[in-house]
Amino acid sequence: MKLFSQFIRNESGATAIEYGLIAGLIGVVIIAAVRTLGTKVAGQFNTIAGNL
Numbered sequence: 001m002k003l004f005s006q007f008i009r010n011e012s013g014a015t016a017i018e019y020g021l022i023a024g025l026i027g028v029v030i031i032a033a034v035r036t037l038g039t040k041v042a043g044q045f046n047t048i049a050g051n052l
Helices: 002-009 012-051
Strands: none
Touching: none
């Protein structure tokens, strides 16, 4: 029973999981921003190339 209560009180694993989830979410946001920005920049280059 003592081992079980120590396991319940140990929160280091939960903290590591939370940090992992935050890092994953930040990665998804960065990927979405780069894709959106890349599409807009490509459209601008195509417009400029068409006008030349």
